[in-house]
Amino acid sequence: MKRLLLVPLLWATAAHATPAQDYRQYCESCHGLNRIGASGPALLPESLGRIKPDEVRKVIEQGRPASQMAAFSAQLSAAQMDGLAEFLQQPPDSPATWSEHDIRNSHSVLADLRQLPTTPQHHADPLNLFVVVESGDHHMDIVDGDTFAVLDRFPTHFAVHGGPKFSPDGRFVYFASRDGWISQYDLHNLKLIAEIRVGLNTRNLAVSKDGRWVLAGNYLPGNLVLLDARDLSLVKTLDTGSRVSAVYTAPPRNSFIVALKDVNEVWELSYADARPSFEPRRIQAQDVLDDFSFSPDYRQLIATSRKAGGGQVIDPGQRPRGHRHPALRHAAPGFRDVLATQRAMGVCHAEHQQGANLGDRPQDLDPDQTDPHPRAGLFHAQPCELALCVERRVFRAGQ
Secondary structure, rough: OOHHHHHHHHHHHHHHOOHHHHHHHHOOOHOOOOOOOOOOOOHHHHHHHHOOOOHHHHHHHHHHOOOOOOOOOOOHHOOOHHHHHHOOOOOOOOOOOHHHHHHHHOOEEEEOOHHHHOOOOOOOOOOEEEEEEEOOOOOEEEOOOOOEEEEEEEEEOOEEEEEEEEOOOEEEEEEOOOEEEEEEEEEOOOEEEEEEEEOOEEEEEEOOOOOOOOEEEEEOOOOOOOOOOOOOOEEEEEEEEOOOEHHHHHHHHHHEEEOOOOOEEEEEOOOOOOOOOOOOOOEEEEOOOOOEEEEOOOOOEEEEEOOOEEEEEOOOOOEEEEOOHHHHOOOEEEEEEOOOOEEEEEEEOOOOOEEOOOOOOOOOOOOOOOEEOOOOOOHHHHHHHHEOOOOEEEEEOOO
């Protein structure tokens, strides 16, 4: 009789488990206390914002191929998986934080540069290498640009984002993952050198012109993290009071330029001095910014914002100027080129599937013409399908 009573008791316990309890039992060992990530990525709304809820539910049920993410269809009922997927879309009960102490504790030096050769240890041209990010299974490939042979393939952290950035001499490549990990890789020796976790949700990073500094911008927590480019050790953090939209280096200005997502400001941080203070120079913008690119001479920023419904041009030395233009409504980087008679710049409108050539006066935002193309997207999303049509001074994608 006791055995007969035990079975319904266990069933009742499982049936009444809450999504939070399911997370602790099945997810916490990999994804961390308070969902901030551990061996697996952070499972916070800021990290999952680009993933559709149905896709989150599918991953819980089926797992991810070629990864450590297992399928839980055998352990969880359909209702439990529905509840867990919904639970992960909500913020945790206690706010997720990542302090300077956490950053320093995450730092790991994987190879001693002093013991490594300073010249390429492979036969490929060191200035003709492809760095290929495999977003599907979170790997990176180093490919010989002449033979297309894969020199190395290694696992990365979850969702490398923002594009790899290179040291001025071409030896090192730095890359950031969505869940805050910054990695340094030696292209001469084909080795990972160092890693550090700078935040819980990272936008992108930039490398200074002189190769001394790496600056990372975070959504969560909203701040900037400055690293020593030699080994990614922490130098300082800068509270922005806002999520960071984008961080880029402006070599002719010897500075980093930072766009903010919640404050109408652009920051410039100079690294020109031998011992720079990195005190930000705050530049007023007309609206919050999602992304930007530079004019060819780096004197102006061509900035975009989804919320503002248009774009603006910001001259770091003058007041913001430029009227709204629909081609800049969706945040997207652009290309710039010098044509036979004038300088041209193009942007890609990811929502309305058209491009625009802004001509040689980006401050006016007057498009010379727009050109529809068959697929929406960003320039860096499908680079193999992109070509410039110089004669018509516009771009076409997928042709």
